[in-house]
Amino acid sequence: MQQCRVSGGEKEGTMKWDDSFAIGIEAIDNQHKKIFEHLLAIENSVAKREPWHILHFFLRQLAESLKFHLAVEESLLEIVRYPDIAYHGAAHAGLLEQMAELESRLQQKPSAESLVGFFETWFVRHVLSADREYAAYIEENFPRLMGGSQAPAGS
Numbered sequence: 001m002q003q004c005r006v007s008g009g010e011k012e013g014t015m016k017w018d019d020s021f022a023i024g025i026e027a028i029d030n031q032h033k034k035i036f037e038h039l040l041a042i043e044n045s046v047a048k049r050e051p052w053h054i055l056h057f058f059l060r061q062l063a064e065s066l067k068f069h070l071a072v073e074e075s076l077l078e079i080v081r082y083p084d085i086a087y088h089g090a091a092h093a094g095l096l097e098q099m100a101e102l103e104s105r106l107q108q109k110p111s112a113e114s115l116v117g118f119f120e121t122w123f124v125r126h127v128l129s130a131d132r133e134y135a136a137y138i139e140e141n142f143p144r145l146m147g148g149s150q151a152p153a154g155s
């Protein structure tokens with residue numbers, strides 16, 4: 001099974017992407033993977049005690065990637081008229097607030113612990129749960145939008 005990890009640091013990230021995390025829509029999965037990589041870069045940067053301007057750079061990358069991804073998802077959910085779009089959008093707003101909190105916590109005290117809470121909220125609670133719910137809806141109602149390894153044979 002393919003794993004995605006960011007290396008190059010003295011300490012390798014403890015969070016690893018596994019293809020079983022995929023929700024089955026290739027573009028979305030690639031964005032989730034990208035966000036995962038940004039988190040690993042931050043984790044490595046914290047572990048190496050890099051100065052704030054470097055850590056801040058990785059945080060900006062994470063924030064941009066997250067904002068872009070959430071906007072893409074919200075457009076997708078609008079297009080497919082996902083019934084729980086309001087609830088999903090509210091969860092996204094919460095994630096952006098958490099992202100801002102993560103940044104200020106890391107600025108005050110750069111520790112890997114600050115990352116754990118964000119990672120659990122974003123990934124474990126959101127991607128593996130809420131995002132999977134809309135993916136199931138899309139699979140049922142718009143199977144042609146599903147891509148990647150779980151894509152149905154075309155035509």
Ligand SMILES: [Fe+2]
Nearest residue numbers: 032073127131
């Ligand atoms: Fe997502």
Ligand SMILES: [Fe+2]
Nearest residue numbers: 073126130131
């Ligand atoms: Fe989402």
